[in-house]
Amino acid sequence: MTVPSTVFRNAHVFDGERFLPEPADVVFAGAQIAAVGPSAGSAPEYAGATVIDCTGKTVLPGMIDLHIHATTSNPGSLQAFTEPFSLQFYESVRNLEATLRAGITSARDAGGADLGTKVAVDSGLVKGPRLRLAISIMSQTGGHADFWQPSGVDSPTMGSHPGRPSGIADGVEEVRKVTRRMLRAGADQIKICSTGGVLSPTDDPRHSQFTEAEIRVIVEEAEAQGKYVMAHAQGAAGIKNALRMGVRTIEHGIYLDDEAINLFLEKNAYLVPTLAAPQAVIRKGASGTSGLSPLVIEKAHKVVDIHRESIARAVAAGVRIAMGTDSGVGVHGENLQELALLADVGMNLEQVLASTTSVAGELITPLTSVGRLAPNYVADAVVLNGRLDSVEQLGSLRTMIDQVWKDGSNQFPV
Numbered sequence: 001m002t003v004p005s006t007v008f009r010n011a012h013v014f015d016g017e018r019f020l021p022e023p024a025d026v027v028f029a030g031a032q033i034a035a036v037g038p039s040a041g042s043a044p045e046y047a048g049a050t051v052i053d054c055t056g057k058t059v060l061p062g063m064i065d066l067h068i069h070a071t072t073s074n075p076g077s078l079q080a081f082t083e084p085f086s087l088q089f090y091e092s093v094r095n096l097e098a099t100l101r102a103g104i105t106s107a108r109d110a111g112g113a114d115l116g117t118k119v120a121v122d123s124g125l126v127k128g129p130r131l132r133l134a135i136s137i138m139s140q141t142g143g144h145a146d147f148w149q150p151s152g153v154d155s156p157t158m159g160s161h162p163g164r165p166s167g168i169a170d171g172v173e174e175v176r177k178v179t180r181r182m183l184r185a186g187a188d189q190i191k192i193c194s195t196g197g198v199l200s201p202t203d204d205p206r207h208s209q210f211t212e213a214e215i216r217v218i219v220e221e222a223e224a225q226g227k228y229v230m231a232h233a234q235g236a237a238g239i240k241n242a243l244r245m246g247v248r249t250i251e252h253g254i255y256l257d258d259e260a261i262n263l264f265l266e267k268n269a270y271l272v273p274t275l276a277a278p279q280a281v282i283r284k285g286a287s288g289t290s291g292l293s294p295l296v297i298e299k300a301h302k303v304v305d306i307h308r309e310s311i312a313r314a315v316a317a318g319v320r321i322a323m324g325t326d327s328g329v330g331v332h333g334e335n336l337q338e339l340a341l342l343a344d345v346g347m348n349l350e351q352v353l354a355s356t357t358s359v360a361g362e363l364i365t366p367l368t369s370v371g372r373l374a375p376n377y378v379a380d381a382v383v384l385n386g387r388l389d390s391v392e393q394l395g396s397l398r399t400m401i402d403q404v405w406k407d408g409s410n411q412f413p414v
Contacts, residue, residue: 003030004050006408007041011054012387016061016358016372018350019389026059028379031408036373052403058388060353061373062105062380062406064360065335066272067251067324070095070131071112072157074284075199075328077291080157092117096128098333102398103382104129105406106370108189108363110230110251111137111145112328114163115186127411132364134191134230135182136160136167138175138218143168143209144193144200144232167191175214179221188365190222194231194247195238198278198300199329201293205303206235206255215245226365230272234303236260243267249363251324252277254303256310264319270363272324273311275341278304280330312345321347322363323356336398343391352394379408 010023015036025041027034027049035041041049069075071088073095092113099107107129109117114135121128136158139145146168147155160166165185169178182190194210196203203209210218219229228248233239236257239250243263249270253260264271278300284290285297315321325338342352361371370378385402393400404411 005029005034005046005048007046007049007051008054008059008381008383009041009051011057011059011383012389013373014058014060014350014353014357014388015374016361017354023055026373026381028381028405028408031379033373033375033377033379035375052383054383056387057402058384058386058400059373060103060382060384060388061357061361061371062378062382062404063103063336063356064106064323064364064371065099065104065129065325065327065356066108066249066322066360066363067110067274067326068099068107068332068335069112069158069326069328070099070107070109070117070128070332072328073332074290075157077157079291080155083156085156085159088112089117093126095328095332096121096126099327099335100128100404100406100411101401102333102335103401103404104335105380105382105404106130106132106361106364108132108134108230108324110134110324110326111167111191112158112164114161116163118186130370130406132188133186134189135185135187136164136191137232138167138169138178138182138190138192140193140209140214141168141170142203144195144197144203146200150202172213172217175210176217176221179218183221183225183227187227189227190218190229192218192229192231192242192247194233194242195235197232197234198281198303199296201295204235205299206237208235208238208241210241212241212245215242215247219246243269249322252307253314254307254310256314261314261317261319264314265317268320270320270322270359271311271314272322273307273342274324274326274338275307275311275345276338277326277329278307280326308345315346320359321351321355322360334398336394339397340391340394343394349389349391349394352391379405381405
């Protein structure tokens with residue numbers, strides 16, 4: 001049986017690490033990449049392929065966002081108390097399609113989406129990026145993901161339900177059990193909070209949460225099942241606790257110090273900056289209609305500059321930077337704003353593009369599956385209507401997207 005082929009001909013190609021000599025072809029055979037390189041599509045076996053003329057266009061791997069919340073559109077808002085419980089699932093359909101339209105073909109959901117969401121995407125019931133799930137965010141009592149309010153009620157934001165068990169746990173044996181529950185529910189990676197945060201009104205981003213002993217057990221349980229741990233970590237002490245205990249990716253990294261940066265390098269860990277997140281909170285606060293606590297908006301203003309400075313220091317030191325946006329805090333579909341922010345802290349064009357392709361792909365299982373235009377990788381690609389060759393274009397990258405391909409299929413044919 002002949003597998004249908006598609007040739008993207010004469011393109012300006014970024015393969016996940018570098019721009020290739022021009023002109024270059026990318027060849028899809030079914031849902032896999034068959035060949036990449038100058039005149040690759042001219043081989044006899046592709047004589048009957050569908051040819052897409054990409055002269056003057058850029059072809060990138062499908063992009064990856066390592067930090068989204070598909071079921072939320074305004075976390076921390078008081079509006080959550082008045083919305084129907086099931087609305088979050090219908091909103092996720094819109095959010096996932098908007099994310100895919102932005103060229104994001106794979107994403108890690110960092111808390112909120114359950115296994116049903118992933119199955120709905122994989123089965124084609126809804127359009128969206130392939131998902132890697134955290135299910136719920138693990139937190140100590142009174143921690144960043146404990147949504148208890150002084151009134152005595154819990155915010156329904158990411159509230160528990162049969163597919164999304166509560167992530168609140170205290171003590172070594174309880175965190176062990178809750179980690180196992182997350183894995184049972186379908187978690188591809190475990191998400192913890194090792195510090196306070198901006199969106200949680202009653203804690204401080206600089207303060208540590210979970211003990212090293214608790215974090216060590218969570219990491220052990222995840223690794224026993226071939227998984228890893230990602231940590232919401234903003235303060236330096238909590239970042240270092242997480243890294244020392246084997247957490248693989250640090251989300252946010254607002255208050256980095258030299259010791260923390262050296263630990264990233266020593267442990268070969270990844271930093272997912274989400275520079276767009278505090279800026280999104282500030283914009284919402286300025287609108288006057290966000291429903292966010294004034295304390296939350298005040299914290300966003302306090303961290304935005306030091307956040308940018310910390311990430312710039314990490315970039316200069318050679319820390320592995322992988323792209324994530326915290327979309328849900330910001331607007332789903334505006335994910336690519338993060339790329340311009342990464343350029344602003346010192347990353348060049350190829351580094352920025354690698355952060356959302358090959359580097360991010362190293363954290364998506366199975367390994368060597370996404371994030372590169374290379375033989376045997378998944379046939380994901382983004383075609384830009386123009387030549388991408390400068391960081392100045394990153395701010396308008398979303399408007400350049402002409403086609404989004406996932407698993408060898410054009411997701412939004414005209």
